Amino acid sequence: MLTNCKAIVSVIGGHKCSKEVEEIAINLGKNIGKSGYILVCGGLSGVMEAAAKGAKQTGATTVGILPGNDKCVANPYIDVAIATGLGMVRNTIVVSAADAVVALAGEKGTLSEIAFALTLEKPVIDLGNWGLPGMIKASSPEEAIQIIEGVIK
Numbered sequence: 130m131l132t133n134c135k136a137i138v139s140v141i142g143g144h145k146c147s148k149e150v151e152e153i154a155i156n157l158g159k160n161i162g163k164s165g166y167i168l169v170c171g172g173l174s175g176v177m178e179a180a181a182k183g184a185k186q187t188g189a190t191t192v193g194i195l196p197g198n199d200k201c202v203a204n205p206y207i208d209v210a211i212a213t214g215l216g217m218v219r220n221t222i223v224v225s226a227a228d229a230v231v232a233l234a235g236e237k238g239t240l241s242e243i244a245f246a247l248t249l250e251k252p253v254i255d256l257g258n259w260g261l262p263g264m265i266k267a268s269s270p271e272e273a274i275q276i277i278e279g280v281i282k
Contacts, residue, residue: 135190136281139169139223141242142176142233142257150234151179153256157231157270158183164274167192169226171219172203172210176233181206194223221245229277232264233257252280 138161142154158180161168168184170177172193181191185206193207196216203210213219217238224230224246232243234257246253247263254273255264265280267273 136166136228136277137169137192137226138166138277139227139230139242139246140176140180140233141170141220141223141230141235141239141246142180143235143239144171144173144175144177146175146179146234150176150257153270154179154233155183155186157233157256157273158185158189159187160270160274162187162189164278165189166277169194169223171195171223171238172207174204176235178204178206180233192226194219194226217241224251225249227251228281229254231256231267231273231277232259252277 154176162184167190169192172195184191191207192209193203195212196219198212198214200210200212220242224242229252230246231254253264254276255266
């Protein structure tokens, strides 16, 4: 890794989420920012917006990889909005950009991102009770950061 390169953590999860998951995502974003990482996500609502909100509270840089062609639809906590026009295919970019991926609760889109990340041999931290082989289970955002610090070289 270059000495001037910041590590990138991708946060994946549903475009809709419960208040409980939203709080976990905000806390995760804060911890990502406090650790000096760049946060990458899908740039829209739900888990993505909550994680970006938490990261912005610490002054971290946030990047949103958007499915459509309009970068202006990104949530208000995204610093760099990348409009791909790729639809769900953008999920591959969200995870391939990362040094580590944290998966919160979600549905089929999140599951596809987990599969892509595991296929790319990225460390995938399970903060959403996915329970899939190859994922690393974390019980809290703080534990997720400890795991990330151990796997990012």
